[in-house]
Amino acid sequence: MKIVHHPDSATLVSYAAGNLDEGFATLVAAHIASCEKCQAALREIERVGGALLDTVDATPMSPTALERTLSRLDSETADEHRAPRTNGEKRPDLPAPLARLLKGGLDDIAWKTVAPGVSKHPLPVSRAARSRLTLLKIAPGTKVPDHGHGGMELTLVLKGSYCDAFGRFAPGDLADLDEHVEHQPIVDSPEPCVCVVATEAPTRFKNVFGRILQPIVGI
């Protein structure tokens, strides 16, 4: 996988700090899972978190905190906590952060057609999330209408490819667009382009005009 498009470094900083909303964090993680360059960058940025933790003014803990924690250690035995790997979700066509959100593979999805050549399928996010994750399948040659964005929008390509003013986006590539950007992607692969889009959840009082411009990806 030759990855050309990476998240904006400001997006990586927010990801490392832990303050991207869940849908965006999931998508960035899915990109990082297949991008060594961003894996290395992430480790460097996380050092910043460590350095800031070292310099933060400490708040004293209660006098019994240490004892209480130590007594909790007693209930842990040596084998119980051995390397708790979280990850059993290995699928060739999906990075782990997305694989866990889909029961089957990309071929088992019950797509819902939303426009000629375009179908979608929502992915679950936590109830508290203010972002949405949506799989899109776009037929070859389909031109997604010119659209702007009501806020941050991230797109990760899983299969096929598309082109827009920013270049060609193939599997593993991540498009990191903010609200000022308008683009008109065209699917240029012989097979449909399957991608995941993270968008801000619609809010009633914000971005009304932006959302009018989101006929397709307006989720």
Add this chain to the structure above:
Amino acid sequence: MSAAQTLSAYREENQDDRALMERVARHRDREAFQCLFLQFGPRIKALMIRSGSDSDMAEDLAQDVMLTLWRKAELYAPDRGTVSAWIFTIARNVRIDRLRRQSSRPYEDIADLDLESPDAGGEETTELNQRDRLVGQALAELPPDQRRVVEMSFVQDMPQAEIASALDLPLGTVKSRMRLAYAKLRERLEIVK
């Protein structure tokens, strides 16, 4: 507490966090754990409070973070970063799960992946320590407006849009300050690469 006094004397002998982590990981060494607890517990608590938690909750979360450190000690890879950075990532994940009530699973997936990939390159301890110092130095050298944005993000857990409205700045300015801060960090770390 006399236990704490003994420990602080003990800690002076052993300043190296990595050595403490190794003792916890390999020997389930409770003394080493206590040293780490006394050193990091109050900082994690402070981090949680600055992220918007009340004091009781912050105390709880700090204990959870330290317990996770005990459980996962052997997953810490010294050549990938500092103990502080690793603890920060545990605290960050707890913050996402418990304060934001969202899921830190995507972060766990990436950490798992790190474990499967080959070593980062077996750097010498002196080289590692040098890199650690450089990060602190890069932060100290940041212009105040860039440092502010970075702190609001890492310490106060504020999304870009919140930082923008708190500082009354356009979102684009917040982003460009983050980019500049990151570029400075890279520039610093390149020197030893």
